[in-house]
Amino acid sequence: MLNFFRKRSANLKDDLLSGLTVALALVPEAIAFAFVAGVSPIIGLYSAFFMGLLTAVFGGRPGMISGATGAIAVVIVSLVALHGVEYLFPAVILCGVIQILAGIGKLGQFIRMVPHSVMLGFVNGLAIVIFMAQFGSFNTVNDAGALIPLAGAPLILMFALVGLTMLIIWLLPKLTRAVPASLAAILVVTGLSIAINQAAPASWSAQNQPHALLTVGDMLRTNTTARATTEARQELGPEAPDAAIAAQVAATVEAESGISAGLPKLFFLDGQYDILPPFNLATLWIILPFALTMAGVGLIESLMTLSLIDEITETRGRGNRECVGQGLANIVCGMFGGMGGCAMIGQSLINVNSGGRGRASGITAAVCLLSFVLVLAPWIEMIPMAALVGVMFMVVIGTFEWASLRMFRKVPFSDILVMVVVAGYTVVMHDLASAVILGVIISALVFAWRHATHLGAEVYPDKKGARVYQLHGPLFFASVASFKELFNPREDPEEVVIDFYFTRVYDQSGLEAINTVAEKYRSLGKRLHLTHLSPECRKLLDKAGDLVEVNLSEDPQYHVATDRLG
Known part of the structure; x- marks a missing residue:
């Protein structure tokens, strides 16, 4: 400007x-x-x-x-x-x-x-x-x-x-x-x-x-x-x-x-x-x-x-x-x-x-x-x-933000797309409020799409022979498909641990995904443990009641990225 x-x-x-x-x-x-x-x-x-x-x-x-x-x-x-x-x-x-x-x-x-x-x-x-x-x-x-x-x-x-x-x-x-x-x-x-x-x-x-x-x-x-x-x-x-x-x-x-x-x-x-x-x-x-x-x-x-x-x-x-x-x-x-x-x-x-x-x-x-x-x-x-x-x-x-004209090769394409869509909708429809709402929706979808691909797991055996899945990335509605694909219940041992030290459960879709994975292990007679859950995640699981039936392993420490569950 x-x-x-x-x-x-x-x-x-x-x-x-x-x-x-x-x-x-x-x-x-x-x-x-x-x-x-x-x-x-x-x-x-x-x-x-x-x-x-x-x-x-x-x-x-x-x-x-x-x-x-x-x-x-x-x-x-x-x-x-x-x-x-x-x-x-x-x-x-x-x-x-x-x-x-x-x-x-x-x-x-x-x-x-x-x-x-x-x-x-x-x-x-x-x-x-x-x-x-x-x-x-x-x-x-x-x-x-x-x-x-x-x-x-x-x-x-x-x-x-x-x-x-x-x-x-x-x-x-x-x-x-x-x-x-x-x-x-x-x-x-x-x-x-x-x-x-x-x-x-x-x-x-x-x-x-x-x-x-x-x-x-x-x-x-x-x-x-x-x-x-x-x-x-x-x-x-x-x-x-x-x-x-x-x-x-x-x-x-x-x-x-x-x-x-x-x-x-x-x-x-x-x-x-x-x-x-x-x-x-x-x-x-x-x-x-x-x-x-x-x-x-x-x-x-x-x-x-x-x-x-x-x-x-x-x-x-x-x-x-x-x-x-x-x-x-x-x-x-x-x-x-x-x-x-x-x-x-x-x-x-x-x-x-x-x-x-x-x-x-x-x-x-x-x-x-x-x-x-x-x-x-x-x-x-x-x-x-x-x-x-x-x-x-x-x-x-x-x-007019003249500096934005020099940003086209310096910022992600999704940000350029949002700028152009919001500006274009404003000019064509003369509706500033709807343009802002549209821009926020597109930005949220882009954010969800990017973070849906950021969920992964480091897999290794622990000292007792159990297989540990240490998760990395957020678990929410857009990443549940990636979450389910991380596990192989048929080939896993009798004891399986999902470590949430580096991740968080954000919504009911994440809870339902945990429940789905737990059902697969339960149907094969195997035990699933969840560790390093934040207090907020535990609260969500408690509120979920029968929606999630898993064995919550006790852990003396709960490391969370933030004090509030989003």
Whole structure:
């Protein structure tokens, strides 16, 4: 990873300025994910506020930013489409309860089981996804209300200011660190954008857009127009006159094309949602699958982001506390009519890159975001998308593990395979949580396959004439076949000893394998002894009861590789 995220100590000034930078970047992301989820942009903005504020205060990773995310949006879009937005808020609340229970149950520690190869694939796939997502900002709408790419002067201007933003972020830290480079770049490019939009001839303006350079407000109008046109055609039918469709689209754009709103209200007191779902088992069965999925996806993404920020800042967050913090934030978010969320990797990296290390950075980002909605919406809508795209491109450059490209001949093929699969799945499916789970499964299978071949035995006679099999390697489900092939009951003497000095029994499959070998010896009238079993292995054999019937030779010493049976 490039050294954009060098280690710094927490500093209140840096936290405040980086929080402001993050808040500016949160606006278009929250709006975009609200459109993905099929809810109002204001719901996305309120969700980002509640998630960002509460996780900053109660979460386990200072400096990490949470908000409304695409991972959660793609889960809830089906719920909203099938059952209505009124079922969304109880589902978000239930998701929060599940996450709190996961934190209380100490499930956050399982993130330590994620191999480094999975983390590399996750980071690289994430960087590619963030990079590809930015090209959605290069779209406008045509006369039919469909999204089309920019062309001509608007496209050239967009690329020019994206490049300028990246240049400022790269150069400014070499001159001064008094102001976060990302914030300075946004302010400078915004000033240029306003000047260009005022001076540019009308022919430079993108189709159906008032500005030559697209702004946050233009992006909101573009997405609203595209969505409203699709909904109007579905509602009015294909035979509806264009004038009727245009009138409905205009009304929707007029109502939803700004980010200005009042303070959030509890959803069951808001007049928008007079029809609440019944509080019964039928409702529970509707929302439970969505809540479980949201909780799992949210925790995996949050804990992976936590691990990434830990690595960058060379500090350590608290996974279980983060589970509880995310759960509390989702409960409050659901009660105020939000769509829920989790950690936002891109915004977290912007925060770290800008010097944000403490909880004040997340709190500042959330408070600034709410102030944008309440009073500063007209100014925020003037920010050019080019500035935010440039910031995200620099995040991509700093996130991608460029060193991994030099690893292909230096690490085992299985690790390369895991990295490529995780990164590829992330890019193709845009599902970071499933990509991580897939990577862990592949790594576990590779681990099991390798260790299945590591079980062997040194065979020799003891002083009493018994044949001793001194085992080497783990005995578990993948190695039981190799274990059974080590013995030759018909040719062995009357007394046989299996010495577990250098091995361990890990699971019930291992116990069953011992039982199978013991039955073969017993059927031939021969005696089988087990020696040097660890106390944990003896306990497993005791619990197995009739499953394992062997003669356990007493031994005064039990040497074990670890104090706990895996």
